[in-house]
Amino acid sequence: MNELSPGRAVVLVGVSIVLTSCAQLLFRSVMQHFSLDDIFAIDGAGWLLENAGAINLSLLAVGLALYTCSMVVWIFALSRLSISFAYPLLSLSYVLVYLAAVYLPNIEETPSLVKLTGSITMVLGVFVMASDSISRNSRTGSTDSQDRS
Amino acid sequence: MKLGDILLIITIVLLAVAQIVQKMASRRFVDAAGAGAALLLLFRSVEFWLSGLLLATALITWLCTLTVLELSKAYPLLSVSYALAALLSHVFLDEQVGRNRWLGIGLISAGATIMLAAQ
Numbered sequence: 001m002n003e004l005s006p007g008r009a010v011v012l013v014g015v016s017i018v019l020t021s022c023a024q025l026l027f028r029s030v031m032q033h034f035s036l037d038d039i040f041a042i043d044g045a046g047w048l049l050e051n052a053g054a055i056n057l058s059l060l061a062v063g064l065a066l067y068t069c070s071m072v073v074w075i076f077a078l079s080r081l082s083i084s085f086a087y088p089l090l091s092l093s094y095v096l097v098y099l100a101a102v103y104l105p106n107i108e109e110t111p112s113l114v115k116l117t118g119s120i121t122m123v124l125g126v127f128v129m130a131s132d133s134i135s136r137n138s139r140t141g142s143t144d145s146q147d148r149s
Numbered sequence: 150m151k152l153g154d155i156l157l158i159i160t161i162v163l164l165a166v167a168q169i170v171q172k173m174a175s176r177r178f179v180d181a182a183g184a185g186a187a188l189l190l191l192f193r194s195v196e197f198w199l200s201g202l203l204l205a206t207a208l209i210t211w212l213c214t215l216t217v218l219e220l221s222k223a224y225p226l227l228s229v230s231y232a233l234a235a236l237l238s239h240v241f242l243d244e245q246v247g248r249n250r251w252l253g254i255g256l257i258s259a260g261a262t263i264m265l266a267a268q
Binding site: 001023024027030031034035036060078080092093094097098101102107109110112114115117118119120123124125126127128129130131132 | 176
């Protein structure tokens, strides 16, 4: 892992952000076609067999696989980056997911200035939280890189 | 409050509590000699398996949430779990929360409030 340069590690963070965003978009693209009543009506294996085609389990599985890949790439990236620098970058996926959910044809969500403002405020909040000197210096801080590696 | 909102809140709480339990799990092997011994202690700890159970449950409640709520609204709201985890770590693990951390918690809460105003 020592040959991974910090620059490339930042690229890996970008890859992880894109992968995790794609996973969320796949989850939504499948689940948007269901109502909670469908889910709570599940009565075991019989229902699953009957509706397996409709739920498109394969797309959900692809989403889970992308999610897993993003975690692996993330851990590789963390081998060269401090968590206090890298973790807030993950929140950029909120903005990416907003843009994709609104503008991709497979997901029918409406653009709204309110949602965008809320998202950006929360991304700012994550960055400000991570900028706390305590999180970088304290050995017991919850964002200490030792906790996640 | 609708069922989708309740499922989202449950997901947020599960994610935050899972972080706290993982932190408790990590304390189990602070004094372990070597990576192998640490892994063994980890796999034997209740906290490790409990955090896995919490995260698996959060995935299910999250997928159920997505049947009702828009991803562009619900996904950013998951960041409330960062703020909640910081609060819980302060209360239950005696972790220090500095000025910027409180400020960030405030900003996330403000963003969440703005988000609730969206259709």
